[in-house]
Amino acid sequence: MAKSIPSARPNIPSARPNQLFRNLNSKIASIPMIFVALVIFLGGSVWTVVYSFTNSRLLPRLSFVGLDQYERLWASSRWIISIQNLAIYGVLSLIFSMVIGFVLAALMDQKIRFENVFRTIFLYPFALSFIVTGLVWQWLLNPEYGVQHIVRGFGWEGFVFNPLYDADLVIYGILIAGLWQGTGLVMCLMLAGLRGIDEDIWKAARVDGIPMWRTYLFIVIPMMRPVFITTLVIIGSGIVKLYDLVVAQTSGGPGNASEVPAKYVYDYMFQAQNLGQGFAASTMMLLTVAIIIVPWAYLEFGGRKRV
């Protein structure tokens, strides 16, 4: 694409200057971004990884203790519970928000009346912060004020629904709140993707007598691949950094049944005043993300050149 630009601007001299100074304006403009990426993102990550091998407590200090922090981390039952919770939450929230989001978008795409109204209603939860979402659902799921109380009020006295106070179910209670908040956005992304599909494809499919669900499944969805990838990245990053929702809804309880890795990092860095342990945990989070992202990025971007 870049090669076509000079032809659009005939005044540029044909003798090419040094490669380094080509397109100088845009290079200068991107210096702050490059600086931020290198110093803050890369530099910060490297700093964290280095200090995760030290025994820093409240303040960082460079006295190395090898893998001690990691040994302690993986021996801690709270960390194991955190990882399990994140896995359950991650897989389910990925599947459900994709499926629900797509189905809602497909329903919206049927040229229904009041589409704007519905779109606004479904997207509204996304305008709330996780803290507010968490508090609202803490009340809704509280057995004394919320759903259980209302159903019992209808006369079903034995009805029990208190996921937030049951150690085995609590992570699903958090999942419900997460889905409520996030599916609206997924729906909008999917709807935008559906609107981007050429009307002629639908007409052609109809002429060929292909049922609507097959058209969606085998023609439309494969064509929406870029939208799905964008959605995946957005949901995925939301999953890894899951923190505020848990804090607002259960603060990790009952006991530590709903702990998540990000909360472990925060608690050990600031409450336990043990930076080394917090850094070790955050390095493990970074590693997990890298293990998922790197092969995917390789397939996604490395593969395109061969096509």
Added chain:
Amino acid sequence: MNIRAVAAILAATVAMPYAAAQATDLEVTHWWTSGGEAAAVKELAKAFNATGNKWVDGAIAGSGSTARPIMISRITGGDPMGATQFNHGRQAEELVQSGLMRDLTAVAEKGKWKDVIKPASLLASCTYEGKIYCAPINIHSWQWLWLSNAAFQKAGVPVPKDWNEFVAAGPKLREAGIQPLALGGQAFQANNLFDVLLISIGGKELFEKVYKDKDEEAAAGPEMAKIFAAAVQARELAKGNNVQDWNQATNLVITGKAGGQIMGDWAQGEFQQAGQTAGKDYSCLPGLGLNEVLTTGGDAIYFPLIKDEAKSKAQEALAETIVDPKVQVAFNLKKGSVPIRSDIDMSAANDCMKKGIEIIAKGGTATSVDQMLSADSMKQKEDLMSEFFAKASITPEQAQERFAEIIASAD
């Protein structure tokens, strides 16, 4: 006009506003936000404003574990407040070691803190390398069982005299539809409940062996096993709790929905705010009625090092105000805590507070866990206890094994 004169004039214009306006703003951060606590802070602020300075309130809602990270990151991040609350103990240890806190030795010597502050362990935890870095403001103890007289009346059992009677009354309370033991979901509550059981049932000696000497064998031994057995009983009694904050749990006791709660003496402020009288509406059992030893934890005010001359003056004024006898009486009556000096008149205190003051005066004191364990070890213990109290599937043996591991690696 030479440069020196210009500089002098400039300096004068800068210095003038400070000299003219004597009231220096001093921001004080703390986590005293419940009803009784806020009333106590008002007393302190009033006394500080009377010295010609201005108290800027920096209350941080939530418990200490929410507030402390904010305070610490402000101090380490180069945006220190004028003064800040911490608990007695080691929470600010590294801040002091790295020279971020102000040395108060001069103020302390002037006010003869060494002679008036009792017990001496309070000033000892403010001291680092012979210098004093904080002003103790009150003494709080954890070892209190608060009981709702109305709840026991409804269940048809006499109000218990000690923990054993309370455990025995548990089934009767359940039958009457009352939650026997109120326990909020915040992790520190389960953690401290356990420590109360340890010192009140196991005695001061075992308590100190485990936390002060970090004796791994004692932590894994048969004496400790008894404490874990008691903790299982407490877990049974606390089953069915749906509240988070400690004051919500206290409220269950105040309204008679729960039989009792193990909570520090700050719970008393809540009973007072609700207009209840000790002995009539509620009862208190220090040391769970078994072992009258109170840990002398509590709060102290630390002063970050600030370059500003006027602010430093205001810090000194605040430090003096805190230890002042009149302020001690006013603050601690509202807060429900025991004053840090024994040479003042606390006859206005209610029955429960008087019991506490008496026990401390008799020497029934122990160092608090905060003063003996680092924040890191405390957090590990907290993780274990909150899991143990929430999950009935963890056996006392498993919990004790993990407890012994934490003690073995504690510092």
